[in-house]
Amino acid sequence: MGIKVCKFGGTSLADASQIKKVKTIVDADPDRKFVVPSAPGKRHADDQKVTDLLYLCHEHAKQGLAFDEVFKLIHQRYEQIIEDLGIDLDLSDELDRVKVGIAKYADRGADYAASRGEFLNGQIVAKLLGYRFIDAAEVIFFGENGRLDNQRTYEAFSQKISGDERAVVPGFYGTDHEGFVKTFSRGGSDVTGAIVSRGVGADVYENWTDVSGLLMADPRVVDHPKAIDMITYRELRELSYMGASVLHDEAVFPVREAGIPVNIRNTNKPEAAGTMIVATAKASSDMGSITGIAGRKDFTVIAVEKAMMNAEIGFGRRVLGVLERHGVSFEHMPSGIDTMSVVIADTELDGKLNDVLKEIEEDCDPDSVEAIDGMALIATVGRGMSHTPGMASKLFGALAEAGVNIRMIDQGSSELNIIVGVQASDFKTAVRAIYSRTVGV
Numbered sequence: 001m002g003i004k005v006c007k008f009g010g011t012s013l014a015d016a017s018q019i020k021k022v023k024t025i026v027d028a029d030p031d032r033k034f035v036v037p038s039a040p041g042k043r044h045a046d047d048q049k050v051t052d053l054l055y056l057c058h059e060h061a062k063q064g065l066a067f068d069e070v071f072k073l074i075h076q077r078y079e080q081i082i083e084d085l086g087i088d089l090d091l092s093d094e095l096d097r098v099k100v101g102i103a104k105y106a107d108r109g110a111d112y113a114a115s116r117g118e119f120l121n122g123q124i125v126a127k128l129l130g131y132r133f134i135d136a137a138e139v140i141f142f143g144e145n146g147r148l149d150n151q152r153t154y155e156a157f158s159q160k161i162s163g164d165e166r167a168v169v170p171g172f173y174g175t176d177h178e179g180f181v182k183t184f185s186r187g188g189s190d191v192t193g194a195i196v197s198r199g200v201g202a203d204v205y206e207n208w209t210d211v212s213g214l215l216m217a218d219p220r221v222v223d224h225p226k227a228i229d230m231i232t233y234r235e236l237r238e239l240s241y242m243g244a245s246v247l248h249d250e251a252v253f254p255v256r257e258a259g260i261p262v263n264i265r266n267t268n269k270p271e272a273a274g275t276m277i278v279a280t281a282k283a284s285s286d287m288g289s290i291t292g293i294a295g296r297k298d299f300t301v302i303a304v305e306k307a308m309m310n311a312e313i314g315f316g317r318r319v320l321g322v323l324e325r326h327g328v329s330f331e332h333m334p335s336g337i338d339t340m341s342v343v344i345a346d347t348e349l350d351g352k353l354n355d356v357l358k359e360i361e362e363d364c365d366p367d368s369v370e371a372i373d374g375m376a377l378i379a380t381v382g383r384g385m386s387h388t389p390g391m392a393s394k395l396f397g398a399l400a401e402a403g404v405n406i407r408m409i410d411q412g413s414s415e416l417n418i419i420v421g422v423q424a425s426d427f428k429t430a431v432r433a434i435y436s437r438t439v440g441v
């Protein structure tokens, strides 16, 4: 018998009917021994997430204002869930304690308040499933630097949890070095799920959400893109960096180190296999195929040109030195013999562009330096892709046919990724053209 850890996101637990689906899923497989719930999310587009309401309570409390009205919404939400599930659980004392705590700890930041959404929901899920409730504060620890204290955390897991029991560990929080509640950043229940997976030595980390895994392209850009069956951690990193989001960034590390695959599944469509995220791709037949396409807008390219740049020692350092002095980080730096382009997110350059250009003129004495704004970057990611003959030509052919002017190409040193820069107005046309040529329709 194996061990599966199942993390359920906010929409999977938004109300009693969703939570019943969770029970059906967990009951369907005896390996599903550990459950990591989020707080109740949105029931419909205009709804409020419980976590957002809790942050709001904290905002009020911090300013010494009453927050009874907002807290009432939270109270009612949980009472409704308990009533609709028909379970024998009374959380009213617990809810009162939470309310007092939010006011009492308001000066210490929002973490205590925010964490209570998962803390309360975990007790409901545990009761419904008949699983033990383990407070995440007893097993997940942060060090003084604010990062996970691996040693303390995994020691606590081995002391407090045995692999053959069944338990619910609420997501999103743990205990800081002073013994106080601390949360991960938003969406952090994904990270808890990964830590629990590693802590109990799971065979699979199932991450249940409201989509059937990762898609090969953004469905707002490409009509009905295909789902990705399998993706490596590195590919996932490249795609999520470029805008595809499915898993919290930090969730990858604990499972990756322990070699535990992550399976992204859909609570509303449990029959779909979802996407498997694995350490290394299995079949060599996969090599050279496209895994996904993702992109981001709002970049500026600073293009610097100088004859004999290649022979001038320190030129690149001086250009980058200007950026460093202004506290600007850059994304990519494709270069030619006499040219060098630095691609920078617009948010980094906010109000600094003119000074940066002026200082590059002064410090580097280039033949020309210009800023090209309104750029979008598109990454086409796939195993061994940039080493597969024909891949680049397909990609560039597709863009040429669609009449898209390529402003920049960066194949980098990674074998996984070809990044092109296009005018933001060409973004959708470009993604659709690449998708239909490289993936097919």
Ligand code: ASP
Binding pocket: 009, 010, 038, 039, 049, 051, 052, 117, 171, 172, 185, 186, 187, 188, 189, 190
């Ligand atoms: N409830 C938290 C949030 O909304 C954490 C999570 O759901 O992962 O960010």
